[in-house]
Structure formats: structure tokens, C-alpha cells
Amino acid sequence: MQALYAQLLVGLxxxxxxxxxxxxxxxxxxxxxxxxxxxxxLYMMGAFCAYFLLNxxxxxxxxxxxxxxxxxxxxxxxxxxxxxxxxxxxxxxxGLLLTFxxxxxxxxxxxxxFGSSGLPYAIPEQLRGGMNLGFMFLPVYRGWxxxxxxxxxxxxxxxxxxxxxxxxxxxxxxxxxxxxxxxxNVPRMITLTYGLGVGLAALAGVLSAPINQVRPLMGADLxxxxxxxxxxxxxxxxxxxxxxxxxxxxIEGLTKYFYPEASNTVVFVLxxxxxxxxxxxxxxxxx
Amino acid sequence: xxEVMMATRQAGTAATHTILEVKNLEAWYGxxxxxxxxxxxxxAGEVVxxxxxxxxxxxxxxxxxxxxxxxxxxxxxxxxxELIRMTSDRIARLGIALCPEERGxxxxxxxxxxxxxxxxxxxxxxxLDQIFELFPNLKERLKSQGTKLSGGEQQMLAIxxxxxxxxxxxxxxxxxxxxxxxxxxxxxxxxxxLKKEGFTILLVEQNFRFASTVADRYYVVEHGKVxxxxxxxxxxxxxxxxxxxxxx
Numbered sequence: 001m002q003a004l005y006a007q008l009l010v011g012l013x014x015x016x017x018x019x020x021x022x023x024x025x026x027x028x029x030x031x032x033x034x035x036x037x038x039x040x041x042l043y044m045m046g047a048f049c050a051y052f053l054l055n056x057x058x059x060x061x062x063x064x065x066x067x068x069x070x071x072x073x074x075x076x077x078x079x080x081x082x083x084x085x086x087x088x089x090x091x092x093x094x095g096l097l098l099t100f101x102x103x104x105x106x107x108x109x110x111x112x113x114f115g116s117s118g119l120p121y122a123i124p125e126q127l128r129g130g131m132n133l134g135f136m137f138l139p140v141y142r143g144w145x146x147x148x149x150x151x152x153x154x155x156x157x158x159x160x161x162x163x164x165x166x167x168x169x170x171x172x173x174x175x176x177x178x179x180x181x182x183x184x185n186v187p188r189m190i191t192l193t194y195g196l197g198v199g200l201a202a203l204a205g206v207l208s209a210p211i212n213q214v215r216p217l218m219g220a221d222l223x224x225x226x227x228x229x230x231x232x233x234x235x236x237x238x239x240x241x242x243x244x245x246x247x248x249x250x251i252e253g254l255t256k257y258f259y260p261e262a263s264n265t266v267v268f269v270l271x272x273x274x275x276x277x278x279x280x281x282x283x284x285x286x287x
Numbered sequence: 288x289x290e291v292m293m294a295t296r297q298a299g300t301a302a303t304h305t306i307l308e309v310k311n312l313e314a315w316y317g318x319x320x321x322x323x324x325x326x327x328x329x330x331a332g333e334v335v336x337x338x339x340x341x342x343x344x345x346x347x348x349x350x351x352x353x354x355x356x357x358x359x360x361x362x363x364x365x366x367x368x369e370l371i372r373m374t375s376d377r378i379a380r381l382g383i384a385l386c387p388e389e390r391g392x393x394x395x396x397x398x399x400x401x402x403x404x405x406x407x408x409x410x411x412x413x414x415l416d417q418i419f420e421l422f423p424n425l426k427e428r429l430k431s432q433g434t435k436l437s438g439g440e441q442q443m444l445a446i447x448x449x450x451x452x453x454x455x456x457x458x459x460x461x462x463x464x465x466x467x468x469x470x471x472x473x474x475x476x477x478x479x480x481l482k483k484e485g486f487t488i489l490l491v492e493q494n495f496r497f498a499s500t501v502a503d504r505y506y507v508v509e510h511g512k513v514x515x516x517x518x519x520x521x522x523x524x525x526x527x528x529x530x531x532x533x534x535x
Contacts, residue, residue, distance in 0.1 A: 049527075076373060087379070100336070106388065164403070167396055167400045170393065170395040170396060171395070171396055171400075171404055173395070174393050174394065174395060175391055175393065177375075177405070178353055178374045178385075178387060178391045180355075180374070180376045181353050181354070181355055181375040181376070181378075181379055181385055182376075182379055182384070182404060182405035182406065182452070183376050183377075183379030183380045183406050183408050183452070184376055184406060185376050186376065189403075222301045
């Protein structure tokens with residue numbers, strides 16, 4: 001039983017990263033109509049940002065949690081202003097190719113300077129150690145990742161589905177021309193949305209740094225699974241991408257316990273099944 | 288209409304100055320040249336109607352004024368300010384609001400969110416209470432999804448949401464299209480009341496009979512140009528001409 005709980009926990013942790021990343025992808029896709037293949041590279045940049053903050057500026061984990069998403073978010077907004085904005089109205093394929101190219105460049109630059117091996121990043125002092133829950137031993141940092149991710153996901157959902165700003169966002173997703181004709185600066189809103197999505201990826205990167213080490217290709221490996229998660233959940237829905245992210249992490253964890261051989265493929269098998277039955281994803285709208 | 292409402296807006300009766308002046312306006316949809324030099328003006332407090340057959344360029348004219356169409360030349364002046372190079376968000380902030388033909392109610396927003404969506408651009412808009420007085424139906428359906436409303440309610444919502452913003456020029460694109468006669472009547476009353484409040488209204492209509500109940504002046508549009516214009520008083524003398532223009 002101990003092993004089952006341990007795998008469930010690993011599943012929840014992975015699910016947290018899936019949820020944060022697929023949520024960002026959903027937000028970006030809704031507003032920019034771009035499938036952001038650079039998401040993994042930006043997640044990696046978040047982790048590296050935490051590493052630099054610690055080793056160059058001497059700022060620890062808590063500062064990184066705040067500053068890395070802002071810094072990478074600003075980098076994302078510069079990308080949007082200089083490159084992505086010119087793709088408006090073009091086929092999805094162009095956005096996909098451009099962002100994929102950006103991912104390769106960013107990862108290449110980091111590989112050039114840091115190689116492919118991992119750099120260590122310590123768990124912050126306040127979150128070290130573990131708790132005995134009776135039925136299992138819970139490392140505090142892992143519990144923190146799950147809870148903090150969940151809070152961020154729900155806060156993002158609240159921002160988009162329940163606030164005035166979110167109403168602008170949803171409306172602009174449907175009909176940007178009309179929203180702009182009401183006096184709202186839609187291009188600026190698009191830039192900020194991309195910054196938000198990218199910031200979520202960077203935040204996931206910081207959270208993952210103490211668990212997975214900081215590596216130039218850490219995002220490239222993860223993003224493939226995340227895109228499968230997005231396909232399963234459907235691109236359209238915010239809550240859908242959160243739930244699907246966590247659920248698939250858990251399913252993956254359970255598979256590791258019951259049938260470990262399939263644990264790396266279960267998400268893709270589910271993706272195939274969903275595509276056969278409901279091509280727009282479980283919660284997605286028709287494109 | 289309550290007294291406060293009259294007081295919050297300057298009555299438009301005394302105003303005869305031109306608030307919107309369109310000169311040699313040309314516009315394109317991609318490659319196709321739709322407007323070929325529109326010339327007309329609208330005075331403060333007036334209801335002016337653009338009449339014309341389908342495809343004459345009436346909707347395109349409203350979109351060009353609003354800055355929605357990418358390629359446009361000529362001159363559009365609103366309160367002496369040139370709009371032809373402005374983006375639509377800046378034009379909206381000067382006090383022009385569009386109620387589009389397709390109504391543009393957002394499906395992912397509920398009625399309240401739809402109503403509150405357009406930001407207030409200047410003082411002098413109607414309050415929510417005043418809007419609910421004009422459209423009592425909306426108040427009962429605030430929590431409904433925007434597109435779950437009936438066609439008439441959606442039209443009312445589309446008009447209602449631009450009354451809050453403080454815009455002084457309202458452009459209504461075929462507000463009666465596809466609606467039942469009783470609702471058309473209600474929209475007619477609304478326009479008359481808005482006029483009394485001092486709003487200036489530029490109306491596009493196919494339904495000439497409806498237009499004649501609310502408009503002060505008419506312009507006839509054909510092939511992207513204004514080919515004729517007359518006031519409501521001159522209407523009886525122009526009926527024959529009008530029938531031939533509109534082909535009714």
C-alpha cells in the first residue's frame with residue numbers, strides 16, 4: 001500500500017505540472033490562436049531563472065517564485081510583440097512552426113552553455129523534511145507543490161471566469177474586433193495574456209527545479225506529455241485543462257503501480273482513444 | 288422618463304451643429320472596393336437613417352466610421368476630430384458606439400457581463416437602473432447566458448450595453464432585422480426616448496416603414512455612394528423616387 005500512495009503522490013506532482021502547463025497553453029490558444037510549442041522551453045527558462053537568481057544574485061526560492069515568472073513573462077511578451085503578433089489571421093501551422101523554432105533556439109542556447117546534465121537546486125529550508133501521515137510519509141516539498149499549483153490554477157480560473165478582466169478576455173476570444181470597437185486595447189490584452197500563460201509555465205519551472213534538477217531539455221521531455229494532456233482535455237476550456245492535468249497525472253501514477261510497463265504510454269493511449277471518440281477533446285469546443 | 292435622466296444629458300433640441308462629417312469616404316474589404324466616396328453629415332441630437340438595398344455599403348459605412356475596416360481613405364470627422372487613421376478602440380473612447388447587425392452578444396458571458404462589457408468612456412451614460420427601466424426584460428435575465436436570450440432580448444441587450452458608456456453617437460445597424468412587429472415597436476419607442484435624451488443616432492435600416500417612424504433625415508446609399516438625401520418633412524414628396532431606389 002505504501003508504494004501505491006507513493007505513486008499516487010508522484011502522479012499528483014506530475015499532474016500539477018501538467019495542469020499549470022496545459023492551463024497556460026489553453027489561455028494562450030484561446031486568445032492568440034497559437035499552439036505554443038515554446039511552452040516547454042519557457043518552463044525550462046523559469047527553472048534556470050531560479051538557478052541564476054540563487055547563484056548570481058543570491059536570491060532564494062521564494063524570490064524565484066515571484067521573480068522568475070515575471071522575468072520569463074516579460075521575455076514572452078517581447079516574443080509576442082516582435083514575432084507572434086505578425087501571425088494573426090494565419091493558419092495554426094505558422095504559429096506552431098514559429099514557436100517550435102523558438103523552442104529549439106532557446107534550448108540550443110542553454111545547451112551550449114550548460115550542457116545536458118542537470119544543475120542542482122536545493123529545496124528551500126522551510127519546506128524540507130517530511131510528515132508522517134499515518135498511512136504514508138509525505139515529503140513536505142511535494143505536498144507544497146501540489147497545493148500551491150492547485151491554488152494557482154484555481155486563482156487563474158477565477159481570474160478568467162469570474163472577474164471583469166476575465167470577461168474582456170473571454171469576449172475577445174470570441175470576437176476581438178467588436179471588443180476593440182468598444183474601446184478596449186485588444187492588442188495590449190493579447191500581449192498580457194501571452195505573458196500570463198508564459199508566466200504560468202515559468203512558475204511550474206521554478207516549482208520543479210528542486211525535484212527534477214535544472215536541465216536545458218527538462219521542458220522538451222515534459223511538453224510532449226502536456227500536449228497529449230491538452231488533446232485529451234480539449235483546448236477550449238480552462239477548468240477542463242486543470243482537471244485533465246491533475247487526473248492524467250494520477251492515472252499515470254496508478255499505472256506505475258498496477259502495470260509499470262505501460263506508465264510511459266498510458267497518456268498517449270488515452271489520447272488515441274479520446275481522439276477516436278471525441279476529436280475535440282473531453283471538454284473542448286469545436287474549432 | 289424620470290427628471291434626473293433629462294438632467295444628466297444635455298437636451299439635443301437646441302443643437303444644430305454637425306457632430307459627424309463624412310467626406311469622400313472610401314473603404315475596402317480585402318481586395319473589393321465597397322465604398323466609393325460617401326458624403327454625409329449628422330447633426331447633434333438627430334436620428335439619421337441610411338437607406339439602401341442589400342450590399343449598397345450601409346453596414347460598411349458604419350464599420351468604416353468605427354475604424355473596424357483596415358483600408359479606408361477620405362475623411363471622417365467627429366466633433367472636429369479626424370478619425371480616418373485612428374484604431375477602433377481610440378474611436379470608441381471619443382464617444383462613438385456601434386450596435387452591430389449580428390448583435391455581437393457573447394456566448395461565454397452572461398447577460399450581466401455582456402451588459403457591463405463596454406467600458407465607460409466618458410460621463411453622461413445611462414445608469415443601470417435607467418437601462419432596466421428601458422428594458423425590464425433584461426433585469427430578470429441577468430444570470431442567463433447571453434446567447435440564450437430570444438432574438439428581441441438579444442437586440443435589446445446589444446443596444447442597452449452601449450447606452451452605459453457615455454457615447455454620444457450611437458450607430459445602430461438594422462436593429463429590427465428578423466424581429467416580431469411588437470418588438471420592433473418597442474425598439475422604435477426606445478429610439479425615440481434615446482433621442483429625447485439627447486443621443487445622436489445613425490441608423491441603418493432596410494425596414495423603411497420602421498425608419499420613417501423614428502428618423503429626422505434620410506440618406507439613400509447605392510453602390511457605395513450617397514445618391515440622395517431628404518428630411519422627414521420632404522418624405523411624402525419623395526416617396527416615388529424612394530420606391531424606385533429601394534426597389535420595393
